Amino acid sequence: MLCTASHGQHCGGVLVSDNCIVTAAHCLYLGGVFTTNVSVCVGRHCGNCSEVDVEGNPQCFKPKSTVIHPNFSRSTLDNDIAIIKLPKAVSCHCNSVFPVCLPNEKRDGSYLRAGMEGIVTGWGRVNSSLSRSTCLRKGDVRLASRNICSKKHPDYPITNSMMCGTDYSGACEGDSGGPLVIKSKEYGRRFVLAGIVSWGKGCGQVKGLGVYTKVLTHVNWIKQMCDMNS
Numbered sequence: 001m002l003c004t005a006s007h008g009q010h011c012g013g014v015l016v017s018d019n020c021i022v023t024a025a026h027c028l029y030l031g032g033v034f035t036t037n038v039s040v041c042v043g044r045h046c047g048n049c050s051e052v053d054v055e056g057n058p059q060c061f062k063p064k065s066t067v068i069h070p071n072f073s074r075s076t077l078d079n080d081i082a083i084i085k086l087p088k089a090v091s092c093h094c095n096s097v098f099p100v101c102l103p104n105e106k107r108d109g110s111y112l113r114a115g116m117e118g119i120v121t122g123w124g125r126v127n128s129s130l131s132r133s134t135c136l137r138k139g140d141v142r143l144a145s146r147n148i149c150s151k152k153h154p155d156y157p158i159t160n161s162m163m164c165g166t167d168y169s170g171a172c173e174g175d176s177g178g179p180l181v182i183k184s185k186e187y188g189r190r191f192v193l194a195g196i197v198s199w200g201k202g203c204g205q206v207k208g209l210g211v212y213t214k215v216l217t218h219v220n221w222i223k224q225m226c227d228m229n230s
Contacts, residue, residue: 012178124174156190
């Protein structure tokens with residue numbers, strides 16, 4: 001959970017190492033201005049934001065540093081991904097807090113084919129007309145082809161760094177930056193981080209398609225920024 005003093009719960013994020021969070025780049029802009037005035041709470045399932053650094057669950061931190069992808073476009077949301085480095089390692093608990101697996105950039109990405117099912121999580125709206133959730137929720141997402149996605153969003157470019165999924169029970173406002181994970185037999189039936197919630201046109205629509213940042217495109221950059229290549 002990403003929080004700000006003025007907005008409370010602001011966006012989602014996902015732990016990829018013991019001290020590194022991946023989120024959406026646009027989540028670090030408030031009122032069109034880049035901000036470092038965010039706090040990160042790891043392991044919080046219900047309740048309000050807190051900027052107090054506490055031991056245990058949840059664990060809340062002020063970032064040590066934030067990095068926006070160098071090719072992020074605020075106009076098209078291409079390469080909508082950012083890194084938040086924490087000042088110390090998160091205490092991992094196997095039943096609630098642990099880093100997600102990153103995809104292998106050397107594999108062909110066949111687990112991302114249209115029709116594959118994934119899970120998105122966040123504290124956003126259940127649909128466009130309801131308020132944000134006070135507890136972490138999950139929704140099912142079915143991946144769609146880039147061609148179909150482009151037809152659903154004719155006024156916006158669907159780039160190579162984007163992927164799409166049905167959003168009837170998927171992401172909505174407030175879920176930006178949160179994870180889309182897929183359980184793949186290529187990874188021993190483990191959940192793999194496939195996408196980061198980026199943008200969409202409405203949400204909770206039967207035939208709607210949400211747009212996600214494709215993590216496979218950015219794996220090398222994530223590993224470099226999170227010091228995971230050694």
